[in-house]
Amino acid sequence: MPCYSSDKLNELVMEAKKYTAQGKVADYIPALKKENPNDLSIAIFHSDGKCISAGEVEKKITLQSISKVLTLALALMDCGEKRVFEKVGYEPTGDPFNSIVKLELYNPSKPLNPMINAGALAVTSMIKGSSINDRLERIRAFVQRLAGGQQLSYSEEVARSEFETAYLNRALCYFMMEHKIIEENVEELLELYTKQCAIEMNCLDLARIGLVFALNGEDPFTKEQLIPKDIVRICKTFMVTCGMYNAAGEFAVRIGIPAKSGVSGGIMGVVPNRFGIGIFGPALDEKGNSIAGLKLLEMLSEQYSLSIF
Numbered sequence: 001m002p003c004y005s006s007d008k009l010n011e012l013v014m015e016a017k018k019y020t021a022q023g024k025v026a027d028y029i030p031a032l033k034k035e036n037p038n039d040l041s042i043a044i045f046h047s048d049g050k051c052i053s054a055g056e057v058e059k060k061i062t063l064q065s066i067s068k069v070l071t072l073a074l075a076l077m078d079c080g081e082k083r084v085f086e087k088v089g090y091e092p093t094g095d096p097f098n099s100i101v102k103l104e105l106y107n108p109s110k111p112l113n114p115m116i117n118a119g120a121l122a123v124t125s126m127i128k129g130s131s132i133n134d135r136l137e138r139i140r141a142f143v144q145r146l147a148g149g150q151q152l153s154y155s156e157e158v159a160r161s162e163f164e165t166a167y168l169n170r171a172l173c174y175f176m177m178e179h180k181i182i183e184e185n186v187e188e189l190l191e192l193y194t195k196q197c198a199i200e201m202n203c204l205d206l207a208r209i210g211l212v213f214a215l216n217g218e219d220p221f222t223k224e225q226l227i228p229k230d231i232v233r234i235c236k237t238f239m240v241t242c243g244m245y246n247a248a249g250e251f252a253v254r255i256g257i258p259a260k261s262g263v264s265g266g267i268m269g270v271v272p273n274r275f276g277i278g279i280f281g282p283a284l285d286e287k288g289n290s291i292a293g294l295k296l297l298e299m300l301s302e303q304y305s306l307s308i309f
Contacts, residue, residue, distance in 0.1 A: 016296035024283060031157050032282070042054055047214070059203075063198075063266065066268050069238070076234065087122045117168070117169055121182065124189065136192055136195050140152060143201075146208070150205055204278065206279075206280075207277055213270045216233075256308055257269050259297070277297070
């Protein structure tokens with residue numbers, strides 16, 4: 001990417017902000033209804049340590065579905081590719097992220113991929129540990145290492161809000177229990193999953209995690225291999241094919257980078273071998289993606305040739 005100033009990035013943010021009025025915050029999770037739909041911020045973390053940003057990048061957001069990429073990496077490290085993909089598939093879906101329909105229609109009970117809720121729940125059930133608290137701490141510590149060691153926690157308010165309203169996720173879990181995809185207590189798994197989704201960080205942390213994926217799993221400063229290269233490749237492939245809910249195809253055409261969104265309005269973008277991107281814009285489109293965040297990425301991709309295709 002050519003060098004450009006924070007002023008230029010601010011200009012793009014202000015242009016993209018015009019689109020926030022066309023979206024709305026995720027009101028089906030009560031704790032997320034409090035977010036300001038006009039917020040928009042971005043951080044871009046380069047491999048040389050340079051980070052440019054615009055907006056309130058220090059504001060904390062919960063990972064939500066972005067955590068699915070990170071737990072997939074950890075589950076693959078814990079269990080190996082063969083075991084993980086006995087439980088979940090590789091294929092994208094055109095259905096909403098919380099849909100139950102494909103569990104009945106295709107290879108009954110086996111989720112099509114790890115980025116939809118059913119697949120993510122199956123993946124989280126494979127995270128090793130002696131208790132829910134132990135497994136949550138393993139996830140939190142792993143995410144913290146990827147973010148550069150900054151102390152991370154989770155929002156108890158958001159986790160509780162999600163747990164208490166997780167009716168569809170409970171249905172998905174019980175359906176998968178019937179077919180031995182999930183083999184643990186549903187309420188305990190949902191406690192772990194909702195706390196995983198409620199891990200908090202800011203755009204700078206999110207961009208730094210994106211940079212680790214851009215560098216094939218290597219920490220940009222210590223050069224430690226935090227995630228094996230083959231696992232990073234799998235994760236980035238799912239980000240391209242399934243990372244933006246059922247808008248992944250259009251995203252690939254218009255923007256063309258591995259990315260994962262969450263209903264908090266976060267987007268983690270990966271430009272291979274170049275940089276990581278963290279975005280927060282809580283006003284969502286009808287498919288659950290940050291409406292202004294998508295526009296911002298589209299403008300960046302057009303101006304700086306980000307597409308990997």
